[in-house]
Amino acid sequence: MSSDLPVGAVLDSGEPARLLASKLNRHTFWCGQSGSGKTYALGVLLEQVLLHTSLPIVVLDPNSDFVKLGSVREDAPSEGSALSGRDIRVLRPGADHDPLKVRFVDMDIRSRAAILQLDPILDREEFNVMLRTDTVQIDKIDEPLVDLLRRTDDPQFQQIAMRLENLGVTEWDLWAWGAADVTDVIDEKADATVVDLGSFGTPEEQQATALAALDHLWAHRDERIGRLVVIDEAHNLCPPTPSTPLERLLTDRIVQIAAEGRKYGIWLLLSTQRPSKVHPNALSQCDNLGLMKMSSARDLAELGDVFGYAPQQMLQRSPAFTQGQVLFAGGFTPNPQLVQVSPRLTHEGGADVAVPLR
Structure with a gap:
C-alpha cells in the first residue's frame, strides 16, 4: 500500500488530498471549535493510519468518541472491509471483555502519591x-x-x-489489583487500543488511568517502539494551569513526552477545541497542524505565532470553514492545503444528538 494517507479532497481544486504517513513521527496538534467536525475528521485520519501503516495507535478517549473505531459502516466503500481485519481493542470500565483496569501497586511511586494527595x-x-x-x-x-x-x-x-x-479511592471502578490492566493490553501492540476514559464516573479516574498508561510508555521508552498516542479533548488531561497533584503530574508527563518522546517513538496527537486550553509547553512541540473552523481572532493569532509554517492567508480562512473542512500544515503535508475530509468508514462514537421533531 501507498505510504500516503488519502484523507479527502483539496478545496480549491478537488484533487485528492493526502498526508505523509512517514511524518507522523512528529507531534501533531489538531483543533477546531465545537461543531467543526473535529472528532469526525480525526477519525478519518486514524482509519487511514490503520489501513496504510502498521503503526500501533493508543487513543486516550475522554468522551468515548472512538469506541466504535472497529465498527465498519454498512455503506462504507470496499476499502472499509480491510478495517474489519485490524486488531482494534476497546477497553471500557465494567466490560466483560477487555475491561479497563489499572494496577495501583504497579504505578510509579509519584503517581500513587498524587492519587493519595x-x-x-x-x-x-x-x-x-x-x-x-x-x-x-x-x-x-x-x-x-x-x-x-x-x-x-x-x-x-x-x-x-x-x-x-x-479519599474515596477504594470506590473507583478502576483497580485491577492482581488482574490484567491497561498496560498489559498496550504491551500487546494491537493496531489500535482505545482507552475509554469517558465511561468513568470522576475526572480523577480518567486522569489516573491516563497517567498509568503514559507512565508505562515512558518507562519503556528505550524499547523505541513507534506509537501514535492520541489524546482527544487534550484540555481534560493537559490544561495550562493544572490544579491538583494528580492533574499536575499528568500534565508534566505529557509535557515531558512532548519535549523528549519523539526520539523514542512516542508521538503525540493532541486534539482540542482551542489552543489556549492546552499547556503551552506541549503545544509548542507540535510540528504538524490540523486546523478546522476557528472563529476566535485571538486563537487564530496564537496559532499563527506557534505554527509559523501555516500560511497566514490560509489561517484567516478558518472562520469561514464549513463542517469537515480543515487546514493541514507542517511536516505531514507536502504543502499547506485546505481539505474537505472524506466520509468515515467506521461509526462515530460521539455523534451529535438530533433534535426530535414532531
Missing part, C-alpha cells in the same frame, strides 16, 4: 510508609489493597488504608 516532604511519614509497602509484597496480591493493609499489625499501614477510604 501525599507530599514527600509535608506528608513525609505517610509517604515513607507507602514506600515501605513493598515489604508486604503488594505486587503479589489479588485483593483490594485496603483489606491487606488493615490486616497488618502496623498502625501506619492502617493509616494509608484510612486515607484510601477517606
Whole structure:
C-alpha cells in the first residue's frame, strides 16, 4: 500500500488530498471549535493510519468518541472491509471483555502519591510508609489493597488504608489489583487500543488511568517502539494551569513526552477545541497542524505565532470553514492545503444528538 494517507479532497481544486504517513513521527496538534467536525475528521485520519501503516495507535478517549473505531459502516466503500481485519481493542470500565483496569501497586511511586494527595516532604511519614509497602509484597496480591493493609499489625499501614477510604479511592471502578490492566493490553501492540476514559464516573479516574498508561510508555521508552498516542479533548488531561497533584503530574508527563518522546517513538496527537486550553509547553512541540473552523481572532493569532509554517492567508480562512473542512500544515503535508475530509468508514462514537421533531 501507498505510504500516503488519502484523507479527502483539496478545496480549491478537488484533487485528492493526502498526508505523509512517514511524518507522523512528529507531534501533531489538531483543533477546531465545537461543531467543526473535529472528532469526525480525526477519525478519518486514524482509519487511514490503520489501513496504510502498521503503526500501533493508543487513543486516550475522554468522551468515548472512538469506541466504535472497529465498527465498519454498512455503506462504507470496499476499502472499509480491510478495517474489519485490524486488531482494534476497546477497553471500557465494567466490560466483560477487555475491561479497563489499572494496577495501583504497579504505578510509579509519584503517581500513587498524587492519587493519595501525599507530599514527600509535608506528608513525609505517610509517604515513607507507602514506600515501605513493598515489604508486604503488594505486587503479589489479588485483593483490594485496603483489606491487606488493615490486616497488618502496623498502625501506619492502617493509616494509608484510612486515607484510601477517606479519599474515596477504594470506590473507583478502576483497580485491577492482581488482574490484567491497561498496560498489559498496550504491551500487546494491537493496531489500535482505545482507552475509554469517558465511561468513568470522576475526572480523577480518567486522569489516573491516563497517567498509568503514559507512565508505562515512558518507562519503556528505550524499547523505541513507534506509537501514535492520541489524546482527544487534550484540555481534560493537559490544561495550562493544572490544579491538583494528580492533574499536575499528568500534565508534566505529557509535557515531558512532548519535549523528549519523539526520539523514542512516542508521538503525540493532541486534539482540542482551542489552543489556549492546552499547556503551552506541549503545544509548542507540535510540528504538524490540523486546523478546522476557528472563529476566535485571538486563537487564530496564537496559532499563527506557534505554527509559523501555516500560511497566514490560509489561517484567516478558518472562520469561514464549513463542517469537515480543515487546514493541514507542517511536516505531514507536502504543502499547506485546505481539505474537505472524506466520509468515515467506521461509526462515530460521539455523534451529535438530533433534535426530535414532531
